[in-house]
Amino acid sequence: MADFDLPARNRRLLLVRRPTGVPGPRHFAMEDAPRPVAGPGQILVRNLYLSIDPAQRGWVADAASYVASVPLGSVMRSLGLGIVLNSNEARIAEGEFVYGWLGWQDYAAITFDQVLTSVAEPRLPLAAYASVLGISGMTAHLALEQLGRPKTGEAVLVSAAAGAVGSIVAQLARRMGCRVVGLAGSDEKAARCVARYGCDVAIDYHLRDLESALRVATPNGIDIFFDNTGGEILDLALRHMAPFGRIIQCGTVAVPVWSPPPIGPRNEREMLTRRLSWSGFLIFDHIARCEETVEFLVERVLTGELVYDVEIDNGLEQAPSALVKLYQGVTLGKKLIFVGRG
Amino acid sequence: MADFDLPARNRRLLLVRRPTGVPGPRHFAMEDAPRPVAGPGQILVRNLYLSIDPAQRGWVADAASYVASVPLGSVMRSLGLGIVLNSNEARIAEGEFVYGWLGWQDYAAITFDQVLTSVAEPRLPLAAYASVLGISGMTAHLALEQLGRPKTGEAVLVSAAAGAVGSIVAQLARRMGCRVVGLAGSDEKAARCVARYGCDVAIDYHLRDLESALRVATPNGIDIFFDNTGGEILDLALRHMAPFGRIIQCGTVAVPVWSPPPIGPRNEREMLTRRLSWSGFLIFDHIARCEETVEFLVERVLTGELVYDVEIDNGLEQAPSALVKLYQGVTLGKKLIFVGRG
Numbered sequence: 001m002a003d004f005d006l007p008a009r010n011r012r013l014l015l016v017r018r019p020t021g022v023p024g025p026r027h028f029a030m031e032d033a034p035r036p037v038a039g040p041g042q043i044l045v046r047n048l049y050l051s052i053d054p055a056q057r058g059w060v061a062d063a064a065s066y067v068a069s070v071p072l073g074s075v076m077r078s079l080g081l082g083i084v085l086n087s088n089e090a091r092i093a094e095g096e097f098v099y100g101w102l103g104w105q106d107y108a109a110i111t112f113d114q115v116l117t118s119v120a121e122p123r124l125p126l127a128a129y130a131s132v133l134g135i136s137g138m139t140a141h142l143a144l145e146q147l148g149r150p151k152t153g154e155a156v157l158v159s160a161a162a163g164a165v166g167s168i169v170a171q172l173a174r175r176m177g178c179r180v181v182g183l184a185g186s187d188e189k190a191a192r193c194v195a196r197y198g199c200d201v202a203i204d205y206h207l208r209d210l211e212s213a214l215r216v217a218t219p220n221g222i223d224i225f226f227d228n229t230g231g232e233i234l235d236l237a238l239r240h241m242a243p244f245g246r247i248i249q250c251g252t253v254a255v256p257v258w259s260p261p262p263i264g265p266r267n268e269r270e271m272l273t274r275r276l277s278w279s280g281f282l283i284f285d286h287i288a289r290c291e292e293t294v295e296f297l298v299e300r301v302l303t304g305e306l307v308y309d310v311e312i313d314n315g316l317e318q319a320p321s322a323l324v325k326l327y328q329g330v331t332l333g334k335k336l337i338f339v340g341r342g
Numbered sequence: 343m344a345d346f347d348l349p350a351r352n353r354r355l356l357l358v359r360r361p362t363g364v365p366g367p368r369h370f371a372m373e374d375a376p377r378p379v380a381g382p383g384q385i386l387v388r389n390l391y392l393s394i395d396p397a398q399r400g401w402v403a404d405a406a407s408y409v410a411s412v413p414l415g416s417v418m419r420s421l422g423l424g425i426v427l428n429s430n431e432a433r434i435a436e437g438e439f440v441y442g443w444l445g446w447q448d449y450a451a452i453t454f455d456q457v458l459t460s461v462a463e464p465r466l467p468l469a470a471y472a473s474v475l476g477i478s479g480m481t482a483h484l485a486l487e488q489l490g491r492p493k494t495g496e497a498v499l500v501s502a503a504a505g506a507v508g509s510i511v512a513q514l515a516r517r518m519g520c521r522v523v524g525l526a527g528s529d530e531k532a533a534r535c536v537a538r539y540g541c542d543v544a545i546d547y548h549l550r551d552l553e554s555a556l557r558v559a560t561p562n563g564i565d566i567f568f569d570n571t572g573g574e575i576l577d578l579a580l581r582h583m584a585p586f587g588r589i590i591q592c593g594t595v596a597v598p599v600w601s602p603p604p605i606g607p608r609n610e611r612e613m614l615t616r617r618l619s620w621s622g623f624l625i626f627d628h629i630a631r632c633e634e635t636v637e638f639l640v641e642r643v644l645t646g647e648l649v650y651d652v653e654i655d656n657g658l659e660q661a662p663s664a665l666v667k668l669y670q671g672v673t674l675g676k677k678l679i680f681v682g683r684g
Contacts, residue, residue, distance in 0.1 A: 058615065065611075065615035065616075066616075230610035231608075231610075249610050249613045250614070252610050255610070255611070262608045263605045264606070264608045265604070266603065266605060267609070268569070268572035268573075268576055268591050269407075270622075272592070272594060272623070273407035273624070274408075274622060275622040276620075277620070277621040278618075278619070278620045278621070279613070279617070279620070280614035280616060282615070282617050
């Protein structure tokens with residue numbers, strides 16, 4: 001497939017400054033490099049959709065967490081969906097679509113272990129493979145199932161409920177017979193959570209008396225809190241959990257900077273007296289279940305049980321500002337970059 | 343059995359003032375009342391050992407937590423061991439020993455549902471039934487098993503490791519093949535944790551550089567933190583957990599006052615990036631397993647695998663100050679009151 005008319009240059013967005021909080025355009029620089037070739041055991045991928053993820057803040061932070069920080073001067077780490085142009089890897093054919101560690105660039109020469117899922121015959125539009133069928137949808141399904149363990153009639157609170165993960169969580173929880181309350185960053189988003197994502201109630205978290213609204217929405221307390229935000233929303237929800245409630249920590253987008261360590265109310269007494277269980281979830285621990293999870297989600301989208309939204313910015317050069325917008329809470333659904341040349 | 347020479351009066355310690363923090367002598371008053379009689383379905387118990395528990399602070403606090411607050415003017419709520427003098431309850435015979443909700447008084451007329459365990463032929467000295475075989479030992483065993491799920495070779499950190507719960511946790515974890523690190527309030531206590539309670543290492547938490555000591559003691563991080571204290575010890579340990587570590591919140595004795603809410607570092611990022619699981623444990627959710635747990639613990643004490651210590655203050659009137667001492671951290675092992683008349 002290598003002989004058609006493709007750009008011979010590879011634009012690469014390099015991390016050039018290390019941010020203390022959310023990274024933005026000034027932390028990256030565009031570099032022009034030759035198109036890479038697939039080495040032994042590698043595939044050459046033309047990148048199509050890049051996944052803009054809140055986790056990317058952690059990947060460029062000074063302190064390594066669950067993975068090493070992206071080194072200064074190297075291509076920004078990113079998941080994405082692309083098409084295989086050349087393959088020196090027996091398990092992946094040319095022409096297949098792969099979802100994996102492509103990076104902020106036009107082309108990626110990667111190995112099999114950098115591929116999360118691959119598909120020869122897509123059953124949904126390509127952007128789905130980088131959103132509802134990517135880490136956002138997988139996280140929603142696996143974290144809810146493994147850590148939430150929802151039972152019919154339970155009250156589920158979802159923060160960032162109009163977001164890429166939250167919108168899927170809300171729909172899955174509703175399908176499992178739960179009463180779902182969404183928190184979102186505007187009236188418009190809250191309305192969408194009810195109209196489109198299956199929330200029984202949704203609340204704009206900027207509301208002056210969020211506590212009362214939460215009490216009205218979950219009069220018997222919250223059984224499961226699927227938290228994508230952390231911060232004051234977490235402080236409040238934790239104090240409104242039902243006994244034996246489960247908190248799933250999936251993101252911390254509401255806390256802009258982690259160094260120096262921000263403070264909040266102590267939670268150990270609530271944890272004990274309410275017998276709560278609070279767990280962190282990271283999809284990368286569950287890669288073995290990717291294929292099966294994609295199957296589960298594809299079926300539900302095809303039957304119409306599950307809807308998803310993507311918001312696509314055009315052009316690789318938009319990636320840094322897309323990440324800023326994600327943290328500003330102005331995104332609806334999953335934020336993607338289409339890797340075109342404008 | 344009712345006709346032998348027993349005092350005809352019942353001394354009762356009433357809660358007369360509601361404390362904001364740890365209750366002490368000024369919050370209680372002694373009342374002299376007639377010895378109660380066992381009504382229909384009741385047993386009359388002569389109280390022998392009263393259990394002094396950190397949880398009693400919560401039971402007298404203004405805000406109800408998992409149980410209603412002790413009403414002002416009523417007998418202080420307490421577990422204890424006593425002997426049955428009269429029984430109008432078919433399931434409990436006169437002469438049996440019962441462990442249950444006796445209260446701070448000489449006699450208790452109670453019903454079957456206020457009894458946690460009963461024993462006709464004690465296999466260990468009576469004080470054991472209010473300590474290692476009471477809620478302290480039960481908590482240690484069940485919380486470690488259910489929430490800790492220790493595996494051979496894992497690192498277990500125990501706070502208040504010389505205390506009634508911690509000393510049992512340390513021994514059980516060691517027997518399960520874990521490396522056990524104890525935190526205690528003095529060098530003397532720390533030495534006891536190693537010499538007597540099976541800790542591989544024990545550290546006085548007053549140490550100036552506790553963080554370094556913890557890092558040396560658990561170079562690969564903490565897999566299980568059995569926390570009886572909360573506060574700054576928790577803040578530190580949480581940041582030294584290994585990935586997938588489990589935190590068991592069993593007590594909060596290091597935080598003297600909960601109103602107004604004390605603050606500490608935010609933990610949501612640590613919970614997420616380390617994929618921790620933090621759970622509250624309350625023994626009263628596990629009453630159905632009391633008898634089986636007592637059997638498990640009795641056997642281990644009889645074989646010499648498990649040792650326990652009690653510190654007994656003489657006289658009902660000592661109960662309030664015993665509770666103060668418990669919170670001052672000057673107790674070794676389980677604090678009990680022997681209900682004698684000096």
